Amino acid sequence: MQGRNGSPKPMAVSSSLNSIQITPRTPKTPRPPMYSDDDDVELSLLNEEERVQSARDRDEEESVTDSESDLKKPISAKDKRMMALLCVLYLLQGIPLGLALGSVPFLLKEHLSYSQLATFSLSSYPYSLKLLWSPIVDAVFFKAFGRRKSWIVPMQLIVGSLMLYISLNVERLMEDPAHNIIELTAVFLGLVTFSATQDIAVDGWALTLLSKDCLSYASTCQTIGLNTGFFASFTVFLAFNSEAFAHKWGFPQLTLAGYLRFWGIFTYAITAWLIIFKKEDKEPATEADMSIIGVYKQIWAICKLKHIQLLIIVHLFAKIGFAANDAGTSLKLVEKGFKREDLAVVVLIDFPFQIMGGWLAAKWSRGDKPLRPWIIAFWPRMGFAVLAALIVYFFPHPPIPMYFFIIMVVHTIFSSFASTVQFVGISAFHTRISDPLIGGTYMTLLNTFTNMGGTWPKWFVLKGIDLFxxxxxxxxxxxxxxxxxxxxxxxxxxxxxxxxxxxxxxxxGYYITMGICLGFGVIFLLAFILPTARRLQSLPISVWRVKME
Incomplete structure (x- = not known):
């Protein structure tokens, strides 16, 4: 095994659900000899005014130079092939996520209360806690096999095996889910954990798979792959799993066991292709490499930065305003009589708009104010949460009139578009402020907290619906x-x-929980998020640096 204490030393990776970091390979504008590599480090010891004055000119010059270079160069055939590979690898992550966060809770809703569903929602937490073991994934590997493949291959084999295990036991588990809720939570917890570990390695591999000028497309590959896998396991599966849908369109009904078997075998096939045909390029050693313990110390050093602490608070509470909408609205619609196949149609219509929205949001987030679209999108997301509550309240008895169905489609499209804008905007900001010397660790830390901001309220929302x-x-x-x-x-x-x-x-209790979330969200947005985000966005890059020991 190869570790950080050995030679050659590895680099830090990015591990996130939201974005890929442009790290040590980001070119820097040549500087006069008077500027040493220690300048960025020492700037963190200066006061605020001195840091701003010392760094602004260099930051602006580097940003303009890099942006112009990226826009002029076309995408090579090799980069296109690597983008396709990344999309497939992220697709394999989206499949278990779509099951754990989407279709399985819907199937369980017929048999479990919201409080019991809150227990099952714990299975999604590992994706927001990857920071805890990402330094190990980055540091420990078989040199001969490949730094990233050393983790991607075994993780995908385990995920494929877990899918096959669940497929063989799904009838027993789903027959009486109330008594099997602990086992169901445990197996899907494992599925998400190993998928999250694969994600850490894939994020790091993207830094060498893509050329320097195409690194910004890594987050696009992640968005396309994850969303495709998620929707395949969520809406597409729910539609074909519906007996009414299968009978109406003449398709055989797709069972959860059959679906899991297919993707288990597909995961094995992709893994075999990686082992046999895809050779991983060696990554050069860099000055940023350190021991595993050193990485954890660096994480703590980053957390002690004043601006990071403010950003962490923003991330942990920013999504509460629409937490009830994200966690409870779809389940409430199904409870009201909205058929699963109709839900699938709504989201399938929305899917291409999400992909297009990702491209548009990426353009809006370029430049020196990447948080601007993220900030603006808060208000439509709040508004769409209110509209969602009204849709649930006025939901008609089936069959659903066409006009009401159209309202739901339009609402879903614009609501998801606003979510995508925020997704890409905050990813662009993380990319901009992360220290290139420890970019992977930095990005993993930032995205851990933004992911947790969307994960931790879910348990309380589902519990609150039953409580109220x-x-x-x-x-x-x-x-x-x-x-x-x-x-x-x-x-x-x-x-x-x-x-x-x-x-x-x-x-x-759904409406009470929605009101509490929206009320807190609006107050926190006006009182803290807006002024804090604008201030953080205006700071020079140098203030986000830490002293390397």
Whole structure:
């Protein structure tokens, strides 16, 4: 095994769900001899005014030079092939994510309460905690096999094997999910964990697979691959898994077991191709390489920067405003009678718009104000969350009128577009401020917190929907009304039905949770996010540097 203490030494990688870092290979504008490589380091010890004055000229010169160079050079045939490979590797990550975050919760909703779904949502957390083990993935590898392939190959083999395992046991697990919720959470937790580890290695490989001038396309490959895999496992699968959809269009019904078997075999096939046909280029050693312990110390040093601490607070709370919409709206629509195949049609229509939105947002985020589209998109996302609550409230009894279906399609398209704009905008900002000497570690840290900002509220949202819901069990024959919060869970509903009663919802916790999230989101946006983001965006690159020991 090859480690950071050995030779040759590796470089730090980027590991994120949101973006790929342009790290040590980013060219720098030649500087006069009076400027040494230690200048950026020592600038972090100066006061704010001195740092701004010392760094602004150099930062602007480098930014303009690099941007003009990237725009003029065409994409080579080799870069196109490597982009295709990256899209496939990110696709393999999107498949388990689409299952864990999308289709499986929908299938479980018929049998579990929101609180039980909150337990299953814990399986998605590893994707937001990759920072904890990313330095190990970056540092430990088999030199002869390849630095990135040493992790990508075994992780994909494990993911493929887990898919086959789940396919063989899915009927047992899904037959009584309430009693198997721990095992279901554990197997999907493992699936997401190993996919997240593969993501760390793929993010790092992108830095050498693509040429220097095409590194900015890595995040585009990630967006296309992850979204394609996610939608394949979410909306496409839900549509073909629906008995009504299969009967209507004459397709055989796609089972979860069959779907998992297909992707397990496909993952094996791609992994075999990597082993046999794809040789990994060696990465040169750099001055940024350090021991695993050194990387963890560097992470702590980054966290002690004042501006990083402010950015972390922004990331951890920025998504609360639309957390209830992201976590609960789709489940509520299905509960109201929205068919899974109709949901699939809505999102499939939205998919090409998301891809186009990614390209447009990438253009808007270029330049010295990458956070501008991210900031602007907050307001439409808040507005679309309000509209989502109105759609749930006024949702008609099936069949759904065409006009209402069109409203849902338009809402989904514009809502996801605003989300994509924020996704690309914050990725561009992370790329801009990360220290090239420790770019991978820096990017992993930043994206860990932005991912956690979207993950940690989900458990509380789903718990809150049940907590604030007030239901009564009404027994028509006797005229007895039994007030019971248990009537919101599947167990409580079954108990009510057993005594001949009907659950009547007096207060839907979804709307209360949505109001709390939106209220906090608007206040936090106006009081903290907007002034802080504008200030952080205006700072020179030098203030984001740390002293290398």
């Amino acid at each position: 819901t007030v239901a009564t069990c009404q027994v028509p024959k006797t005229g007895v009304t039994v007030k019971a919060t248990e009537c919101v869970s599947e167990h409580g509903k079954a108990a009510c039905k057993h005594i001949g009663g009907v659950c009547h919802m007096e207060t839907d």
